[in-house]
Amino acid sequence: MNTIDLTLTNLEEQYKLEYVAKQACGSVWYRSGGTILLASVAVDTTPISGDFLPLTVQYLHKSYALRKIPSGFIKREGKPSEFETLTSRIIDRTLRPLFPAGYYYPTQLTILVLSYDEQSDLPLCALHAGANALLVSGLDFIPPVSSVRIGKSNGDFVINPTKQQMAQSCLDLYVAGSGEDILMIEMKGADPALDEAALMQAIELAKQTIASDCALYTNALLPHKRQALALPLAKLTTHPHIYTIIATQHHEQVKAALESMSKSERNDELESIAQEILALHPELELESILSMLGLYKKHQVRAMILDEGRRADGRGLEDVRPISIETNILPCAHASALFTRGETQALVVCTLGGENDAQIQEDFSGGSKERFMFHYNFPGFSVGEASMIGGVGRRELGHGNLAKKALESTLPQTHHTIRLVSEILESNGSSSMASVCGGSLALRAAGLENELVAGVAMGLVLGENKHAVLTDIMGLEDHDGDMDFKIAGTRSAITAMQMDIKLGGIDSRILHAALLQAKHAREQILSLMEEAATHITLQTHLLPKSELLHIPAHKIPDLIGPGGKTIKDIIDRFKVAIDIQREKEQILLQADSTKNLEAAKTFITKLITPNAQYESGEVVAGVVKRVVDFGVFIALPRGEDGLLHISKIPQDMQPLREHFSEGMGLECIVLGSPKGKIELGFR
Structure with a gap:
């Protein structure tokens, strides 16, 4: 087993080779602080028949890495989260350009987060682990790859900022590359001063850091590379005689197809040309004709741009479409x-x-x-x-x-x-x-x-x-x-940027x-x-209305009510949303109309007003709070209790404990409030 310690800029990395997953084509046990990732490469030595690179990258979290059991009914990891999917995509976009043309062997790169210290930059760690698993694998064409995150704080760029520094940063620039070459850029900015010149400074800083990191990987990891796999690359099948037929006999037709105004027209025209060539030369195969037609089309598109400064749809190089x-x-x-x-x-x-x-x-x-x-x-x-x-x-x-x-x-x-x-x-x-x-x-x-x-x-x-x-x-x-x-x-x-280099x-x-x-x-x-x-007409009648109301902390339970009944009643009755912000002693009211907002606001204001008054004859929706021999105490919606005396309850609903229970909803009529006590009648 080889244990290799590397010190990158603001990033302590340790790699163990031939430690676990030894049957994979290549693997590394990666550690940075308390974060541990396992990256492994598996290659199927039987190539596919299609014309594409069958590379799959999977970056996955394990809940035990953070001492957690997965939430939900099924207690095992399931569908990857959005963060896992986006991180997989970043790694894929970085590494895909490194594979040569003609490589058609199914390749799986799996990166598992086994332990997480809550401080490490996971996308950076994952890229380093995955890229170096490929570097020490049996794929001999993979060069050293690194990535860096650039932040900006107090006007200065910060290389691989900590989690705390990143929270204060107005720039999040993620750059991946190999040696002096940039392979991929992702950027998010909130800096009003981040113009093109400032962004280039940050990118140049990232390039220098990546080049230094790759030199370390070359010296420390390349000597431990596994024996190269015998994976001959598929040769691009060309048909010079078909290409010549297209160039000499159908040049003008291809040119006209490329200049078609719509994509569908262009595709139809090229298909028609292929069928015409097949009719004139029935000894040829349609698949071969389409392959050479696509190659000739590509050459013509590029020649038109480089030699004439003109594009297929007639635009100049700097023109924006209508x-x-x-x-x-x-x-x-x-x-x-x-x-x-x-x-x-x-x-x-x-x-x-x-x-x-x-x-x-x-x-x-x-x-x-x-x-x-x-x-x-x-x-x-x-x-x-x-x-x-x-x-x-x-x-x-x-x-x-x-x-x-x-x-x-x-x-x-x-x-x-x-x-x-x-x-x-x-x-x-x-x-x-x-x-x-x-x-x-x-x-x-x-x-x-x-x-x-x-x-x-x-x-x-x-x-x-x-x-x-x-x-x-x-x-x-x-x-x-x-x-x-x-x-x-x-x-x-600049607020966002994404770049992929082919x-x-x-x-x-x-x-x-x-x-x-x-x-x-x-x-x-x-x-x-x-x-x-300037011509936007707001659909004001549809837009939600909102207002902040102050509410003393000790009155919040009155707003919520027993078992949340009061707040649910307000939400249902006035069609509003209520967000309680206890620490600020306020609530946010939101409604689809001003009418509903004002009605809810009036109701809540009365509810939280000390000694809220109930008018005689008012019908209230209460909740049974306590049943006693002489009546039933009712919790009222504006934070007071009232008594429904046994004399006001029909005989057929007695004895009381057989017909009333705590938490039961009940509508009553306010009869009055002598000596401050609210008397209720049965409705």
């Missing part, structure tokens, strides 16, 4: 915005709720209430596919999380729980950024004075001696390009140029959004 915006198109929702950019369309709906509508999160960070939610849905019909709508996938969770990061720093102070739902109705490039734009407008349409945020997806095409950065990429350019780079922000600051890395100058080009596009989009915001 945008249209409509707000509050759903008459019964609190607010909505329909944001359309080219062939990408997002309907974002905002719903405002109360404290009880918040999402309760239970994970390793402890229980918390999430009062801002962003849910992203991507049905098959948005891309013309005939598929059922099922459970939420990793991609949908990831896109929703990105949109949430982009918007949450601009939310105003509010008593409401906010839920945004983005329904993608059409998709041809960057539906997540359309969701950001639509979500920001939906918040405005709900009457919230949030600062508007716009998002745009950038692309990159690299040639031998030149490159082109593309603004507002469509699906074709995402598929055939070299980078997917999403960035969102206000006019003055190459080995990206030059810092190109990245900086892409950031500046994205800022220009963002400003264009924001101008259109600001104009649309």
Whole structure:
């Protein structure tokens, strides 16, 4: 067994090799503080027949790691939490570009959290454990990989901040890379001064840290790498004669198909070309024709961009597709915005709720209430596919999380729980950024004075001696390009960013140029959004109303009533939500109408007023508090007790203890209150 201690920047790491999971292709027992993770790699040596990388990453928490038994009826770990799924996705996006073309062997990377000290940065630890399990495995093409988190406090960047430092940070930048190459970036900001230059400084700091870490891994771990597996890579099957036929006889048809205005038209045209070639050359196979047609199409798309500075849909490199915006198109929702950019369309709906509508999160960070939610849905019909709508996938969770990061720093102070739902109705490039734009407008349409945020997806095409950065990429350019780079922000600051590189890395100058080009596009989009915001007509009659009421701590039990009966009665009678804030001695009232809010407010004010008065003849809904020989004591809704004397109770309801019991609800009539005692009559 080899035990290797590494000291990274602000991160003590220890690796045990050949300690557990020895039958896996590679494994490490990873420790940082009191946190222990087991990362293992398993490889099936029989390749698949499909043309894709069959890599699966699973990051999973074990409840015993934090001395807990799983909550719920079934006492074992079940479906991964959102945090586990998003962490799996981050690791996958980092490691996937490292696998070479032609690698078709099913590969499973499993990372289990076995012990958690409540301080360690789990996504960082998980990436290091998983990447180094691959590094020491029998896969000889995996280079050293590291990641770093950059925070910002008091104007200074902090490398791998502690949990306490992160709570005070206005920046959360997560960067993963190999050596000098950046592989993946995730960023969330709440710093109004975080412009493109400041972000580049943070990224450069992250690059230096990653390069230093990778050098440590190279020296300490690479000498212990397992013997390489014999896994020959599948060769790309090419058919030069078919490619030549397409290039010489069908060039103009392919060019016309690429310049088709819609994605569906383009796909239909390319399919038609393939069928035409098959009819002229029946000795060929359709699958081979489609393969070479796809390759020729890719070459033409890239050549058009690099050589002509022109894109398939006729746009220049920095042009944004036409945008249209409509707000509050759903008459019964609190607010909505329909944001359309080219062939990408997002309907974002905002719903405002109360404290009880918040999402309760239970994970390793402890229980918390999430009062801002962003849910992203991507049905098959948005891309013309005939598929059922099922459970939420990793991609949908990831896109929703990105949109949430982009918007949450601009939310105003509010008593409401906010839920945004983005329904993608059409998709041809960057539906997540359309969701950001639509979500920001939906918040405005709900009457919230949030600062508007716009998002745009950038692309990159690299040639031998030149490159082109593309603004507002469509699906074709995402598929055939070299980078997917999403960035969102206000006019003055970047609020969220996500970047995936399909190459080995990206030059810092190109990245900086892409950031500046994205800022220009963002400003264009924001101008259109600001104009649309001036035409928003609030659906005031639908928007919930809220008000804070002061209530002395000793009066809160009167508001709640016996067994919660009083507060339940108020909620049911006036159709309101009540959030009791004991430590502040106040309650938050929320209702769908001003009428209900005022009625509930009046009732509660009377209830908590000392010596609340009941008028003679008033009908009250009480609860039996105590049954005695001479009558029944009734707990009244405004905090007093009244007596229903035996003389006021019909003979057929006596003896009393056979007909009345504690906790029983009972309506009575107030007869009067001589000497301060409330007398009740049977109703």
